[in-house]
Every structure is written in C-alpha cells, then in structure tokens.
Amino acid sequence: MMVNLLTPEKGMGHSNDVHSEPVQRESLTVSDGLVGDLVKLFKLLSDETRLRILYYLTQRNELQRSEHVALIDGDIALPATAAKLVETAVKRFGSIDALVNNAGIFFAKPFTQYTADDFRSLVSTNLDGFIHVTQRVIEHLLEQKRGGSVVSITASIADRPIAALSASVPMITKGGINAISRNLAMEYAKQGIRVNAVAPGVVDTPLLKGLPKDFLQSLSPMGQVGTTQDIAEAVLFLTEAPRVTGVVLNVDSGAHLGKW
16 A cells, blocks of 8 residues: 655755745655555665655565665554654654555456455545545645645546456545545645646556456557556656646556547
8 A cells, every 4th residue: 555755854945835846856655555566666766866765564564764764554544544654754754745645455356246345445445545644644735835746546447447357346446536636636726735646557566466468468558568667757747747736647558548
C-alpha cells in the first residue's frame, strides 16, 4: 500500500503565493501497495533529487532506515495509522508538500464470484486508507497555507472497462477515487491544493505474476506492458505541475480510447 508524502527540508524557503510555485521535491513518503515495485523507482529518483522517503511498511522491508528514510508500521485502513504517518513526516522532515496515495489491492474475477469479504477488504484498503490519510494531509496543507499536491493511483479500466478483464467490484473503489479527486480539486482550488489521479493500464508488478505475457500485451493497444517507471514519471509530473488539477491522467498505452 503506497502513501507518499513529499516534505521539504527544514529551513527551506517557500513562496507565499500558493498558486505560483511547483511543489518542492525534497522528501517522499512511500507505502507499499498496488504498484508494488514503485518503491525501487522512487529510490532511483531519490538519487537525482535528494528525496527523503517515509515508508509505510506492510509485508516487505525493501528500504533501510537512514537519515533519509523513516519506517513505520500499521494498518492503512485505520485512522491511527494515518495520524502516525503524518505526525512522523512532520516531526522528521518539518512539513508536508504532497501526498501520493497508492494504497490499494486488486483482484479480478467474475462479478458473481466476489464475496462480501472481498468487498470489505477492497473498501478497507482502497477507500478507508485514502480517506484517512488524505483528510489528515489536507488538514496539514491548509495549516501551512502554501498549497500542495495530492495524487492518487487508480486504474484506467475504472472508466474504460476491458471485456477480457473482469474487475467490476474493485473498480467501485478506483472509480470512486477518480470522482472524489475531481471534487476535491474544485473544493480546495482557491487554497492552491491540487488533486489529481494517475490511472495505469497493465503494469508489470507482482500483482500480475503468473499471467501469460501475451495475454497482458493483448490488453494494450500498443502491445506493451507498462512499467513502474511510467507510473512514477506521471506521478511526479502531476506533483510538480502548478496549474494542473482535477485531472485523471491515463498511463495505459491508449487503452482508455476504446476498442482496438
């Protein structure tokens, strides 16, 4: 489950005009999840931008504690975890400039085979986690009075279903995040808080392990499986673009355009 918080180094200057400056990229908070191996991408980006990383640890310990990395444990569905995440980021790095919500689970099967437990699990991680963390972060951004960015990871098929991939129930959560992102973008536009989403298509992550490569390629008009770098670059673009808000950016090789 990924929840990323961009936070600047203490003592750095910021513009008082919350509408004029891109987000400072000095710290990044990461929690493992739907795009799984995205963590290694942020490691690569940290070499270029001196990112600090706060990692919400679930099952894998892919990052080691250091002066640039703080690790916390918890259930993303619980409000207490969101509070701890924000508290740790502010205490360790001074403030928060941006949030990237990537806490998520996904599993595909026919609609009639989803169970009540499946639904509760999807809502708990994908929606409860989003709401708790995003509320806490936006509260902090409002207190800072210099704007900020929220980017969430959803899915291209939330708005453009693919017949070969049955995932209707998980898309309740992903489509919901697309909708709330647009609404939050309007609600907080005057405060300079931008809210966007990245909607990946097929991405090479552990969640797709075991599926035939030719099948995955068939889900893309370009016949290609996306990479975690594709998603990371889209996230960073939206995080830093000072005039972009209320956008769902499809990173799906054109699958959102329809039949191919």
